[in-house]
Amino acid sequence: MPRARSSGPCVGSVTIGKLGVAALLALTPLTAQAQTRITPEAFLDAVLGKTVDFHxxxxxxxxxxxxxxxxxxxxxxxxxxxxxxxxxxxxxGQICFFYDDAVEGPAVCWWPFEYKGKLMVRLATFADSEIQEVRSITEDGLNCPSAPIS
Structure with missing residues (x-):
C-alpha cells in the first residue's frame, strides 16, 4: 500500500540545510573534482634526479x-x-618507500595526485589522511654520505 503524502518532514529524517552543506564542504580539504590522480611513474618522471621539499x-x-x-x-x-x-x-598505483631504518614499518606508501597544478601525495591508508605538498623541486643534492649505487 502506498504511503500518504505529507508536507512535513518524515519522522527520523535529517535536514542539514544550506549552512550544514557549506560547513561540510569547508571541512573537506580536497574534493574529488579538484584533484587528479597521477601514476607513480608520472610522479617519478617529474622528480627523477631532483631534490624535493615536502610540506x-x-x-x-x-x-x-x-x-x-x-x-x-x-x-x-x-x-x-x-x-x-x-x-x-x-x-x-602507489609509490612506496622501504627505508633503511624501517622505524615506520616495512613500507611507507603514497597515492600521488595533482591539485591546483601542484604535485601532492596522500598517505595510502584509510586510517590516516596525511597529505603532503611538493613546494620546491631543485637540482641541489642533499650531500648525504655513502649513497647506494642501485
Missing amino acids: DFRSGDLVGTEEFLSSTVSVWRREGRGCVYGHITTPN
Whole structure:
C-alpha cells in the first residue's frame, strides 16, 4: 500500500540545510573534482634526479626533503635528522618507500595526485589522511654520505 503524502518532514529524517552543506564542504580539504590522480611513474618522471621539499598540506610545515637518485632509490632527510636511504616500488598505483631504518614499518606508501597544478601525495591508508605538498623541486643534492649505487 502506498504511503500518504505529507508536507512535513518524515519522522527520523535529517535536514542539514544550506549552512550544514557549506560547513561540510569547508571541512573537506580536497574534493574529488579538484584533484587528479597521477601514476607513480608520472610522479617519478617529474622528480627523477631532483631534490624535493615536502610540506604538510594542512599546517604548511616542512616534513622533510627527498632526493630521487633513480626511479628505484631515494634518500630522505627530516629536519634536524640524518639521511635515510630508501628503495622505491610502485605497486597498485602507489609509490612506496622501504627505508633503511624501517622505524615506520616495512613500507611507507603514497597515492600521488595533482591539485591546483601542484604535485601532492596522500598517505595510502584509510586510517590516516596525511597529505603532503611538493613546494620546491631543485637540482641541489642533499650531500648525504655513502649513497647506494642501485
